[in-house]
Amino acid sequence: MTQKTPAELRADAEAALRGPGQRRIELLAQLEAVDAELRPLVREARRMEVPIRRVTELTAVAPNTVRAWSRD
16 A cells, blocks of 8 residues: 655645535635626615515525615
């Protein structure tokens, strides 16, 4: 039985990261697109006096983010 070298162990660790890392990158890009779509809708909902709590329930957007988007 041969032991792996440190370089081989590092290569294995990097290989293990590739799949999940790529999926995360893709999901973050999708999230940015959804946020861009939601931002004006959140702003309008707040303008129509939809409570922040209700906006957060419907969107899973954090209350501080709702406030910030409402000011933009």
